[in-house]
Amino acid sequence: QQQVKQSPQSLIVQKGGIPIINCAYENTAFDYFPWYQQFPGKGPALLIAIRPDVSEKKEGRFTISFNKSAKQFSLHIMDSQPGDSATYFCAASGGGGSNYKLTFGKGTLLTVNP
């Protein structure tokens, strides 16, 4: 049972475009929703994270939008650059015994063309 569903699998945009990656979760006990960025040959690194008490969080060109009632959250990248080309993972954790574990989506391969 996949608890975090991520879409799309891959995404190609032109420089300056605004790619949007979506995630949906099932477990209402989740209370921490991070996004990770991974470059080839490297481990994932935290990009930005949100808790369900806010509907939006912005850090630089990266914004998370959160819809608690729909159990969905998304990543927007403003003014995308070729250097943003990477794989992006959403994740979720929280709720009693699962507080120690992050459940990841399957990832989105983003390509930003110059």
Add this chain to the structure above:
Amino acid sequence: NAGVTQTPKFQVLKTGQSMTLQCAQDMNHNSMYWYRQDPGMGLRLIYYSASEGTTDKGEVPNGYNVSRLNKREFSLRLESAAPSQTSVYFCASRTPGSSPLHFGNGTRLTVT
């Protein structure tokens, strides 16, 4: 500041061979994790250790064993490698709760 260090970076095994993947963190984190990453499958949790002295199964534990040697070190052992275990393995650590996972750069394992 090393963060999370994994060794080796690459390994090729024959079916049935055994090996241990090593992981060490210098951030004084309580919790440590082993994930595997396969194309189209994302990151799947193999085992984790919430704190020194404890280990628990994750989503895909079959064929693996772990040891939390001390607070810094968490190893993953394949007793009898199978081609289905060909993957990239990531170790990670964090403090419990709403805190980020810090990943190593992975071990790319091929089992022939």
